[in-house]
Amino acid sequence: MTNDRAVALGLIALAGLYWLGADQIRVSRLEGIVGAQAVPKALAVSLAVLSMLLIVQSLLPARRAAGGPADEQGEIGGSRAHLRAGGMLLIGMGYLAVVGTVGYMPAVVGLVLATALYLGQHLSARLVLVAVGLAVLYYLIFVRLLGIPLPPGIWPGLWRMLAG
């Protein structure tokens, strides 16, 4: 099965789920001639129809002759590239998982260190300095300059507990 057909099948499944979700939308007395379900249901049907067209298109002999599987590929190729991207994604997810607990500054230091190490930088005093420097710079920009509170983590509560 080619990429396009596999993606199209996934999209048809998504269209089905979306239609079911649209069907669950409550009917309100306030709605007029067209209810809140109408457009989402039409979109689900459109997605299913377009996905089927994608399958048909990938089966057409002219299309196969013109491009073949290479024509279906995007700009990124190779399982190595996907693995690298997956690792980068995991680092981001790790940051989101801990930032609420450890607080902004330590989490950013961790994020910068993990990303740079993952992308091939060697662990060095300079790298640690860059990570800390970036965390401090962003803290100064967001908290001090723009007045935006960033996640403090458990530290203020812990401090209050120890002090009080």
Add this chain to the structure above:
Amino acid sequence: MFGHAWTALTTTPAAFAAMGGVVWGIIGGALPGISPSITMALLLPFTYGMEPLVAIVLLAATYVGAEYGGSIPAILIRTPGTNAAAATVIDGYEMQRQGLGGEALGISLISGVTGGLFGLVVLVALTEPLAQVALLFTPMAYFALGILAISVIATLAEGKLVKGLITGVLGLMIAMVGTDPQSGVNRFTFGRPELLGGIDYILIMVGVFAVSELLVQAGLPAWQQPQRHMRVKLPSFLTWRRLLRPQMIGSVIGTFEGCMPGAGGSVAAFMSYNEARRWSRRPEEFGKGSPEGIAAPEAANNTVACTALVPTLTFGIPGSNSTAVLLGGLLIHGLQPGPLLFAREPEFIYGLYGGLAVANVMQIPLGILIMTPCLWLVSRPKPYLLAGIYALVFSGVYSINQSLFDLWIVLAAGVLGYGLRCFGFPFLPLVLGLILGHMIESSYRRSLVLSSGDHSIFIQDPVSAGLLATALLFVIGSLARSWYGARKQEPVREEAG
């Protein structure tokens, strides 16, 4: 108009925003892989707390700066910083190899400013009269306009019409999330209060543009390092005179391409390069380090940075990723493009023109001044830069609503963007569907209220019928082009076989 612009520039920090945007744009554009739209998307979260004029001038100036910034690595390391700078590589890198890198950068800078100012004049001349056309628009016409916009953008991705339409529908589907404004019922919120207000465009834009690029860059080799020291040398009067013709060619082509949704700076740059060579007195120098070969594409892509605002401001139809981000910025600040924007917010419109003028003019001193720090930054190891951008994305997005949930949405949008790129689906229809989703749905529902549920109202309304017919023509034209292209290749393959 000049009075309004002057007042806006002197009573708000818009002029400083224009300069800051140019600096940020040059730096972002100079980083290979970081397109103008990503540079703008990274800035979007910071604009939330700003006055609308300051925010939009900052974003528009970033677009202007990024178009010049893209030519820096194109000239110095043969790697275009932006797609539009790809044509600049041909003669720019040749000049650099001949030891004329500083001169090439100077030509790029001056030509960019010439093109940008030309584009600004066109923008001022065309936008307001065109916006008056939008006064004829009924709800049916607005619905048809949204459908036309998505169809046009979907057809522009060569040979990917169905994929473009699919991503357009996906964008519309995301736009349905949240409380229905007409009936007040919740749609696809899964019991999460964070989703009641819908999914912010900004989260999807940052995810699809910036996070997906970070995921892609993780699998690519390190960037080539430029030399650390380079001085921009502005062209002499004689060279400048020689550049006038290619600059005008680039500006005229950039005007047409900018006003056409989807065409963008890269098409304009390559077309201008070809035309400049055709009309040149020294065509044999093209490809061997001709100053005209830099002037034409650079004038073209900077003209596009201004003229691409014509369809965005008049009809609310962005023609490129960068103008889609700009439109997102307008909507975030409650500014709905169209004729009413010109009637209700003249200070904003003229202030934006003034800001663009400042951005273009100040590009010359700023482009010269920040060359050294820019080269220093671009020559930092790629892991440091990507790690810094990753942290900036998370910090910037968190600052909007102070919500960690938003960050998960950004990450999910990044995965979606990466997936789209993997399977060759174009981005822009998704963003367009997301931005236009509310307008399309509300216009559709209002139209049916007017017609008591009769769908023929979309054909009876002349503007709507015309727009829908145009959308159909675009789709049929695209299908015919793909079919003809495939048929043309068949005999060649048979002969080869």
